[in-house]
Amino acid sequence: MKNHLLPICLLLVGCMPGAMPDQASRAAQPAAMSTLPPLKSFARPTPARPGRSNADIARDFLELAFRLESGRDLPVLTRFEEPISIRVTGAAPPTLLPDLSKLVYRLNTEARLKVTLTSSPDANITVQAVSRAQIRKALPHAACFVVPNITDISQYRAARRSSKANWGLLRKRNKMAVFVPNDAAPQEVRDCLHEELAQAIGPLNDLYRLPDSVFNDDNIHTVLTGFDMLILRAYYAPELQNGMTRRQVAARLPAILARLNPAGEAIPARRPLPTPRSYIRAIQTALGPGSSYTQRRAAAREALNVSQALGFQDHRRAFAHYAMGRLLAASDPEAALGHFQAADRFYAASNHTSLHRAYVASQLAAHALSQGDANGTLAIVNRAIPVASRNENAALLATLMMLRAEAxxxxxxxxxxSTVRLDSLGWARYGFGADWAVRAKMREIGALNPLKG
Known part of the structure; x- marks a missing residue:
């Protein structure tokens, strides 16, 4: 399930946390209705190969495959018998099928899975495009979600009350339904496709300790990474079968990873500490829906306290600083800046967190712009723009380009x-959706410019 965390690249310094309008109306407009330049999309993915040891990846695999996000253990491995077929139902927005086709191509070429698109009602996976209101009615905190053994969202309530939707009772996968919003920005729809299809096909868990994966609830990575493709490829290795226990999979996993990722054999294991539920709950409260500003700030402080007490020096410590900075931006900009700078320092210590730093760069650049520091703003965004593009994040890319234009x-x-600003608009249409949302983002960033503010 992809959670509703506040979109981490949309709010800049000086904006009230959570003050953005409901995103349900951020859907892309038909080209004929838009007065902005044509919507842009990324042509070719450039995922980096995983740069961690196979010993660490094996540990990650086992925790992803044999545990749910709630922390409940799963008794056995479950997967589809290939080939896997996918169909689309509901009122799909125009970008859904092209983005799904690109994802299916990647699953075939990178994860080496046998995945096909079909119109048959017997498809293994049904992707149903429904309204955000329908999704919230089913699961209030979800942006999109996947359920076993049903094909339509109307079946969800009954399935939830029975054993049909119980992941712990599955012994193999036959049918799955993935529910995605049809009234959200194109990027959000694409992100849902990547995360929910990855979980429909492979592991169900998310781990905050992963710096390079969509299997992480921090929502930094939104398209499948090289690590994710390796995990999916290993998940369908011929050495594994439906019904295998964790111990049985663990016995075969080292040989599988040595074959699929030989470079990982020479990298020393780091064995990062597990993430406690207290940190996870704090982050979800700080950035999720349904809490007051005071509760959010207290939760962000709790996440920082937990990460400090456990001695985290990685992206989890950085993310806690980032969350605190976001929440202090309106009430105490200088304190917020300190947290953003701290987040950047922790992210800079790893080779796997360049995208994380690009998110922080949008905050640091916004502050520099508001102070009239054009050269400092340009230095920050010029480093981050290629990272956002390489990671196919149009919302972040457009934000950075708009900051560059103002600088x-x-x-x-x-x-x-003018040229940079015009170029940003096609990316903004993909990242933010409707014209009004794009123009609101332009006004928000323009207001940071001392010449306009």
């Missing part, structure tokens, strides 16, 4: 600024 304006390079 160019501030430095007297008006013609160059």
């Amino acid at each position: 160019l304006t501030l430095s007297g390079r008006a013609s160059e600024a």
Whole structure:
């Protein structure tokens, strides 16, 4: 289940946390109705190969495959018998099928799975496009979700009261339903496809300790990474079978990973500490829906306290600082800046967190722009823009480009600024959706420019 965490690249310094309107109306507009440049999309993925040891990846695999996000253990491995067929039902937005086709191609070429698209009602996986209101009615805190043994969202309530939707009782996978929003921005729909199909096909758990994966509830990575493709490929290795226990899989996993990822054999294991439920709950409260501002701040402080007490020096410590910075941005900008700078320092210590730093860069650049520091803003965003593009994050890319345009304006390079701003709009349409949302983002960033504010 993809959780409703506050979109971490949408709110900049000076904006009230959680003050953005309901995203349900951020759906993309038909081209004929839009007055902005054509919507852009990423042509070719460039995922990096996993750069961690096979010993650590084996541990990650076992925790992903044999545990639910709730922390409940699963007794056996379950998967589909290939080939896997996928169909689309409901009122699908125009970007859904192209993005799904790209994902299916990647699953075939990178994860080496046999996945096909079909219109048959007998498909293994049904992707149903429904409204966000329907999704919230079923699961209030979910942006999208996957359920076994049903094909339509109307069947969910009854299935939930029975054993049909109980993952712990599965012994193999036959049918799955993935529910995605049809009235959200194209990027959100695509992100849901990546995360929910990955869980429909493979592991069900998320781990906050993973720096390079969509199997992480921090929502930093939103398209399947090289690590994720390796996990899915190992999940369907011929050495594994439905019904195998954790111990049986653990015995075969080292040889599987040595065959699929020989470079990982030479990398020393790091064995990062597990993430306690107290940290997970704190982050979900700090950035999720349904809590007051005071409760969010207390939760972010709790996440920081937990990470400090456990001696975390990785992206989890950084993310706690980032969450605190986000929540302090309106009431105490200088304290917020300190937390963003701390987050950047922790992220900078790892080779696996360049995308994380790009998110923080949007906050640091916004602050530099608001202080009239055009050169500092440009230095920050110029490093982050290629990272956002390489990771196919149009919302972040558009935000950084708009910041760059304002910094160019501030430095007297008006013609160059106009070109960058115009180029950002196609990415913004994919990342934010409707014209009003794109224009709101432009106004928000423009207001940071001292020449306009």
